Amino acid sequence: MDIGAHCSVPACHQQDFLPFTCDCCSGVFCLDHRSYDTHECPKAGSHDRRVVQCPVCKQMIRWTAEQDVNVVWEEHVRIGQCTREKLQQQKAQHKKPKKKRCAADGCREVLLTSNQFHCNKCAQDVCLKHRFEADHACETKRQAQRQQWLGGFKSRASTSAKPKTSQFQKNAQNAAASVVNGTKSAVSSLVQNAKAAGSAVTATSEECPMCHQKFAYVSQLIAHVNRTHPDNSNSSRPSAATSHPVARAAAGAGVPAGSEVCPQCRAVFPNLTALIQHAETAHTGAVAAGRAGAIDQEKCSIM
Structure with a gap:
């Protein structure tokens, strides 16, 4: 029959319909003699792959059971595979x-x-x-980076400095100190002038007779009275005696005690309410100019 094959073991020679072929000796065997030990394969272990690690370059060297491991390692060294560069490459690949x-x-x-x-x-x-x-x-890390940068800059400057550089540094420090002292003196003089100007303005400022608040201009005082004390300003209207011609006549005759004088036209009024009404009717342009000046002064003080 052409189906199957006979076992290659002489003592067996059994015909097997599903025979096995040995991958080492290429013999045909039956089910009972298919392993290496049962048919005593002379080439058993030829496909066995083993590795040994090189103690120098840490590479894995393959060898079989039929080979001597010492001979394999000597061949590995002789052909130039055992180098430090190979070890570094291997570490870089596995890192x-x-x-x-x-x-x-x-x-x-x-x-x-x-x-x-x-x-x-x-x-x-x-x-x-x-x-x-x-x-x-x-912020902490920024300061640390800044200190590190300044420290490196100082170290580089100290190593590259020459003996003549010390005198140059002294001259630069003296010049910087003189500039700083001049700046300080100029700033102190400006501060003193500003304080003197502020005290002068305070001494000649206008005062509200109701709340005793001081103002630099009459227009500011008038606006303050209209805004803060509207009841007192509207409680009484100017009579015929406080009209503009009569006031001018009273101003020519003399200023009685307790009366108010207009700073624009020097007209005399018996009370502050009449003065305010006069300023609103006769000096509207002056009031607007005073308000603009007050706004500019507030801007300057803010700046």
Whole structure:
């Protein structure tokens, strides 16, 4: 029959319809003699792959059971495979890339494209939870970086400095000190002048007779009375005796005690209410100019 094959073992020679072929000696065997030990394969172990680690370059060297491990290692060294460069290349290939983590203290979150934030002030990459300046101590790290930069700059300057540089530094320091002293004296004189001007304005300022608040201009006083004391200003209207011609006549005759004088036209009025009504009707342009001056003065004081 052409189906199957006979076993290659002489003592067996059994015909097997599903024979086995040995991958080492290429013999045909039955089910009972298919293993290496049962048919005593002379080439058993030829496909066995073993490795030994080189003690110099840490590479794995393959060898079989039929070979001597010492001979294999000597061949590995002789052909030039055992080098330090090979070891470094192997370490670089097996080295895992370091994961980028958050720069905030105590945070170990891995930074990816979607959860990282770059701080423009301290130039650090942090996670979204520590993106604010107070959360990742931005100012402290900026100062540390500044001190480190200044320290490196000073060290480089000290190493590259020449003996003649000391005299140049002294001259520069003296010039800087003179400039600073001149600036301080100029600033102190400006402050004293400003204080003197402020005291002069305070001495010649106008005072509200109701709340005793002082103003630099009459227009400010009038606006204050109209805004703060409207009841007192509207309680009495100017009578015929306080009209403009009569007031001018009274001014020519003499200023009685307790009367008010207009600073614009020197007209005399018996009370402050009449003076305010006169200023609103006769000196409207002066009041507007005074208000503009007050606004400019407030702007100057703010600046």
